[in-house]
Amino acid sequence: MTVSTEIIPLLVVVLLLLSASGGDVERMEVVFEGTHPVTAVDDALVVGGGEVTVPAGTTVEGQLYVIGGALVVDGRVRGDVTVLSGTASVTDGAVVTGRLDAVAGGATVADGATVGDLRRVEPTPAGRSPAVRYGFLAAQALALAALTAWLSRRRPRALATVGDSVVNHGLVSGVVGLLAGATLLVLFVYMAFTLILLPVSVLGLAGLVVVLGYSFAVYGYLLGRRLPVERVDAASALGAAVFLLALELLGTVPVLGALVQFALVGVGFGAVLLTYFGLHEFEPARIPE
């Protein structure tokens, strides 16, 4: 039996959650296939596939995570159940003393079942009200605009240098950005599996977000220069908000929109790296005719 690669990021999430809650990842058990009645859990149990049942009349103590397959609780769970993918069902008369977090996948709780705290997360934008969606976008745009305005006041030359790389060296910026971005992203995910490097992995992922945010500020600066606003910081801030909105709108165009988004992100990311965050102008190697 081979588990799909998609389960790996979910395993990383489980590792992060378990580490954060003080659990011992070394004692974590993972089930990938078959039918298993569980009567005891060391510290944490991850259901990655197959079906795991807590039989009626049995009490298990620990954290249960579902990232694939099915978890059926007929007995008693003294701890939390987190569903990231797959399904969890708490049947009539069964008890979960802690929380049942249904982040994704399916979670059903029978009328006669007892759950300490049931939380359902609706991560899909479609589930949000338009006010929440647009409010969230506006908050992001405001934050980006504030960052761009600050950078354009304090580091205008750096933004201009990165912008020059975006405009004049778009191809090499895109290639470097996509190559480095994809490589680093996967590398940081894999780092998490070493457990020792888990903090480095989190830091690395945060670093990627910083580079991305910086590149968005550069796009804002570039757009701002073309807007009929005199003050550079105000123009850049407005440009950043317009850029974010344009990126969001591009997402509504099937296939092509995503490709353009991808290219913009790649070019921006690469330009930031190539210019050392705008500290050094990128000069391609000179090739004689």
Added chain:
Amino acid sequence: MTPYDHLQRRDWGAAFGLLLFVALMTAGYYYNVTFVQLGLIDLGVRLVGMSRAAVSVWMAVLALLTFVVAVGFGVLMDRRGWSTNLRAKLRVLFLVVVVQLALTLAAPTVRTVPAFAAWILAASVALGVGFPASFSLAIDCVPVPDRGPVAAVITAITYGAANAYPVEWSIDAFSRLMVVAMVPGVLVLGLLVSGRVRPVERLLDDLSGRHRRHGTGRFCRESPVETRSVGFLAPVMLMFGVFFVDSLGFLRIIETPALILTAWQSPSMETRLLIAAAHVVGAVVAGVLYVNFDLEWLFLWVFALFSVTYVFYTSDLRLAAWLPASGVGSGSVLNPAFYSLTVSVYTTLNFALWPDLSTAETVGTRTAVGVGMAGWLATFCSTAAALYLDGAAVPLLTHLNLVQALALLLVFGLAVALYARRTVQVARTGREGSP
């Protein structure tokens, strides 16, 4: 200047030169990565009945002999002035392709160890003569600024076709395919060297003088690079490291059915197309990087990519050991896809690098030493190392861990060397500037 510009300016000689170079190098490299590298193993094991280890020893002999013949012929080319004689190089290539066609036809009939040995010897001579002759055509056919993109096209077509077109890894299948491809190649080369077709002669006349303009490579323009200088030997050693790392890892991967059957030999067309696409992307990436970065950065990219590739493989294997029920470690197509991308990056570099480290007068020797040391001698050494590790019954994870360590060491070593060189430069500048 791009290949498209040549067409726009109706510079048919330049366009013909690029087409000729791409066609010859693509055909030659496809022959090498399929027929020679994969077909011979099948020939030795299945038809001759040798052990896998014995075939590996003969493959190492092939690599070593090819290297020796190539260096000898490369030096001869430069001394006799054949390096700057386009027609002489084409005549040599015509002979090489005729010999290779005969060898390709004969290969499936080989049944005994002496016949296999004789075949290996003849193939070594053909390969050794062929590649300095073909690589040195770059000075006639490919302008210096076009070398990165042209190398990318050769790599993309070769690996794209080798992976997307499903051919059974058997000597019979490779032989049939190669004969079909080589017969028109022999005819075209025959036409080129016949000296009887006037339009062809005009094109060859046009190309013949271009080595005066394109002969001095990109890295020899500002200051001359001696064959025995660090400027040439350092890239040779670095490329040796690249080929050694690749070959040492791949030799083990192709012997692991769980890894090979879910990737390069997967029955799924989608998987093979993904790998082919990764090769094409890698070639394009390398083409762009080659024209925008200096040599040391290109090597840093290659070693870094290899390091990441083996981090992926070893992480999967560790995960599989930690969670045996997961099946992770054999099924992910991301690993071979990333591996393929990396291979395309360095292959592109290999095609463009040696002519760019040469002049018209030294291209025979430099390409022979460069490709020979890096490609063939590294293969010889890695095969020997792989056989030793095999004999010592080293597990897969340990083997790949070793390769990963080597890649990490090379990327770290190169970074430190570059930093040290820069420090020395800064220190010298400081001393010169001080009162």
